[in-house]
Amino acid sequence: MRPYIIINAAMSADGKLSTRERRQVRISGSDDFARVDRMRAESDAILVGIGTVHADDPSLTVKSPELRSARRREGRPENPIRIVLDSHAETPLSADILVKGEGERIIVVAEDADLRKIRALGEHAMIISCGKGRVDLPCLLQKLSESGIERLMIEGGGTVIWSFLSEGLFDELNTYIGSCVIGGAMAPTLADGEGFIDESQFPRLLLQEVQRIDDGLLIRWKRKMEE
Numbered sequence: 574m575r576p577y578i579i580i581n582a583a584m585s586a587d588g589k590l591s592t593r594e595r596r597q598v599r600i601s602g603s604d605d606f607a608r609v610d611r612m613r614a615e616s617d618a619i620l621v622g623i624g625t626v627h628a629d630d631p632s633l634t635v636k637s638p639e640l641r642s643a644r645r646r647e648g649r650p651e652n653p654i655r656i657v658l659d660s661h662a663e664t665p666l667s668a669d670i671l672v673k674g675e676g677e678r679i680i681v682v683a684e685d686a687d688l689r690k691i692r693a694l695g696e697h698a699m700i701i702s703c704g705k706g707r708v709d710l711p712c713l714l715q716k717l718s719e720s721g722i723e724r725l726m727i728e729g730g731g732t733v734i735w736s737f738l739s740e741g742l743f744d745e746l747n748t749y750i751g752s753c754v755i756g757g758a759m760a761p762t763l764a765d766g767e768g769f770i771d772e773s774q775f776p777r778l779l780l781q782e783v784q785r786i787d788d789g790l791l792i793r794w795k796r797k798m799e800e
């Protein structure tokens with residue numbers, strides 16, 4: 574049992590998520606950011622990796638007051654649960670994800686993470702422990718599902734997206750392609766990690782929709798199930 578998983582990321586025309594220094598750049602325009610905000614508001618939880626927390630310090634809150642009120646009217650907290658994959662419990666206590674906006678936070682650590690760091694983070698967030706060395710995703714997804722999370726949005730970065738894609742743990746992939754070129758062989762891409770060697774391992778996708786937004790393109794894919 575696992576939640577319905579939607580991966581969302583913005584990349585440059587040459588497939589990069591940010592610069593080689595992992596400095597956050599604005600790839601989406603205002604309409605695409607508004608679309609991302611709607612996706613957040615429709616989700617029970619949003620997940621990022623510790624690399625994104627270090628690079629971007631995102632808050633992952635719902636920005637539109639109307640969307641926040643709509644969630645409250647539905648009896649839901651105004652922000653979805655914010656989740657960080659953080660094997661070694663390194664999320665800074667001052668991270669925006671911990672200090673900005675109302676709502677629950679979950680820090681997911683590996684079983685061998687430092688207990689002192691876990692205790693400190695435990696003052697600000699719920700701690701889930703899954704896997705050795707790094708977070709075991711099937712274990713985590715089972716726990717999230719048991720706690721009532723039905724719709725999970727993955728907001729990056731490239732290492733985390735690779736893990737979900739390569740383990741077949743996704744239902745939809747939304748890629749926004751913006752009108753800029755970032756370049757750099759070492760700049761993060763949509764799916765980093767090791768990469769596949771054998772064609773038979775490639776996750777296959779079904780094209781759902783292509784939409785012009787701002788000066789770029791949103792491409793919505795669904796995972797193609799094996800026949």
Ligand SMILES: NC(=O)c1ccc[n+]([C@@H]2O[C@H](COP(=O)([O-])OP(=O)(O)OC[C@H]3O[C@@H](n4cnc5c(N)ncnc54)[C@H](O)[C@@H]3O)[C@@H](O)[C@H]2O)c1
Nearest residue numbers: 582583590591595622624625628708729730731732733736
């Ligand atoms: N353009 C976009 O839409 C977008 C979105 C998010 C992030 N970014 C960019 O992506 C970059 C950060 O990406 P990144 O790849 O360095 O970091 P990441 O956010 O993907 O985090 C990766 C880290 O998560 C931890 N982790 C624990 N368990 C894991 C597991 N099972 N699988 C994968 N990771 C696991 C590991 O410590 C790993 O190093 C930044 O430059 C950021 O600006 C861009």
Ligand SMILES: Nc1nc(=O)c(N)c(NC[C@H](O)[C@H](O)[C@H](O)COP(=O)(O)O)[nH]1
Nearest residue numbers: 583598599600601609629631632633634
């Ligand atoms: N959709 C999207 N378009 C972009 O051009 C871009 N750079 C990101 N990057 C995702 C990254 O994780 C950001 O840090 C969060 O989108 C910030 O989230 P907050 O505003 O702090 O809630 N995402």
